[in-house]
Structures are given as structure tokens and as C-alpha cells.
Amino acid sequence: NPITFEPDLQPCPYPxxxxxxxxxxxxxxxxxxxxxxxxxxxxLSSLKWKNRNWQLHLYGKGKDKEMLEKLIQASGLxxxxxxxxxxxxxxxxLQNCHLLLQCTRIDAMPLSVxxxxxxxxxxxxxxxxxxxxxxxxxVHGFVCRDVTVAGTDExxxxxxxxxxxxxxxxxxxxxxxxxxxx
Numbered sequence: 001n002p003i004t005f006e007p008d009l010q011p012c013p014y015p016x017x018x019x020x021x022x023x024x025x026x027x028x029x030x031x032x033x034x035x036x037x038x039x040x041x042x043x044l045s046s047l048k049w050k051n052r053n054w055q056l057h058l059y060g061k062g063k064d065k066e067m068l069e070k071l072i073q074a075s076g077l078x079x080x081x082x083x084x085x086x087x088x089x090x091x092x093x094l095q096n097c098h099l100l101l102q103c104t105r106i107d108a109m110p111l112s113v114x115x116x117x118x119x120x121x122x123x124x125x126x127x128x129x130x131x132x133x134x135x136x137x138x139v140h141g142f143v144c145r146d147v148t149v150a151g152t153d154e155x156x157x158x159x160x161x162x163x164x165x166x167x168x169x170x171x172x173x174x175x176x177x178x179x180x181x182x
Contacts, residue, residue, distance in 0.1 A: 003115045005091040007181070011120035011174040012095055014167035021053040022163065025097040027090065027112035030062030030083070034106040036126075036147050037068055043153045045075035052160070056081045056101070059093060094119040098166060099159070103144040103152050104128060117177035122169035124159055134180065138162075140173040 015023075032038040037058055043049065044056065058068070058081065065083060072081045087093050090112075094100065100116035100123045109130035116123050117134065122141035125131035137143040144155035 001111055003090075003111060003118055003181075004088075005115070005118075007118040007177070011171050014120065014170050015096065015098060017098070017163070019053075021055050022099070023097045024054060024056045024099050024101050025059065025093060026056065026101045027059045027087075027093070027115075028102065028104065028110070029060050030058070030064045030068055032064045032067070035060075035104045036152075037064070038071060039147060039149055039152050040101065040103065041068065041071050041075055041077065041081060042149050043156060044081065045077060046153070049156075050076070050080070054080065057084050057093075057097070058082065059084045059087045061086050090115055091119065094121055097121060098163075099124060099141070102126070102131065103147050103155070105147050107131065109134070114177065114181060117173040118181070120170040120174035122166050122173055124155060134176065135173070139169065140176055141169055 028035040068083060072078060094116055100121050102110055102113055103124060103126045107129045113123050113125060113131055123135050124142045125135045126144045126147050132143050135141045135143060142155050142159045144152055
């Protein structure tokens with residue numbers, strides 16, 4: 001599928017880390033059986049994650065919106081996890097984020113991963129579909145080998161500890177996008 005915007009010929013500048021925190025984005029239908037947003041919220045509800053400076057913006061519509069709203073509230077993450085609804089401005093959304101999260105249970109090759117790579121953003125993906133063909137662990141982002149609370153937490157912890165390398169990983173992702181995308 002074609003990406004939803006005209007890709008630039010140079011990597012998009014990587015946003016600086018600010019006092020407002022690190023911005024993560026997930027672009028996916030709100031369908032936890034396939035997209036596992038519930039696992040992500042459970043991981044981020046631990047004290048270790050609550051004490052860190054980040055925000056997660058979940059973009060998409062779907063049948064599990066109400067359940068996710070309740071889970072966010074019950075987890076005390078109302079000031080960290082935001083359901084943003086559908087967006088048609090993918091380029092702007094990705095330009096403002098530091099990292100794309102796509103740790104899903106069922107996927108082929110999410111367009112959002114290719115679009116994030118086109119915007120020079122590293123990705124955290126699972127081992128489903130073609131995502132590990134495009135994202136090499138530690139090079140273009142991170143690969144979650146087990147989409148469970150423990151497996152996702154381990155991957156995100158590894159990712160967090162390497163946040164000073166995210167801009168480089170984003171440039172690597174852009175280079176791979178240029179090579180692989182027709």
C-alpha cells in the first residue's frame with residue numbers, strides 16, 4: 001500500500017527531548033485482540049513507568065475504545081495515555097513523536113511502521129508479519145519477541161535505556177525506507 005503522504009528526500013529532524021517528556025505514538029485500530037493496546041497500558045501502569053517522563057498517544061477508532069478509556073482511568077494513567085481518535089495528518093503526528101509503538105498480536109505489515117520509517121522515527125514492533133523484516137532490533141528500533149506484559153515491559157525497558165540512540169535509529173530507519181520502499 002502507498003504511504004499516506006509524500007516522503008521527504010532527507011530524514012525529518014528528530015525532535016529534542018524536552019521537559020514535557022518523551023512522546024510515543026501508536027497508530028492502530030482500537031482492537032485489543034489484534035493490536036494489544038491493553039498490554040501496553042498494563043505495562044505502563046507499573047510504578048517504574050509512572051515515575052518516568054513520557055506520554056503515549058493512541059490514534060485510531062474501534063470497538064475497544066470504551067474498555068481502553070476505563071483501563072487508562074483504572075490504571076491512573078489519565079495524564080500519560082491519551083486516546084486521540086482518528087487522524088488524517090499522519091505526517092504531522094509522526095513528526096512530533098519520538099517513537100512509534102506497534103507491539104501487536106496480529107498484523108501483516110502495518111503502514112504506520114513504514115510511515116514512521118519515512119519520517120526517520122524508530123519503531124518498537126512485534127515479531128508478526130513483515131515487521132521484523134523492516135525493523136532490526138537495536139538498529140531501526142526494537143523488536144518485542146513476546147507480546148505479554150513481561151515481554152513488552154522487557155522490550156520497552158531496553159528501549160528506554162537506549163533513548164539517547166533513538167535519533168540514530170530513526171536515521172537508520174529512514175535509510176532502510178529509502179532502500180526498500182518502491
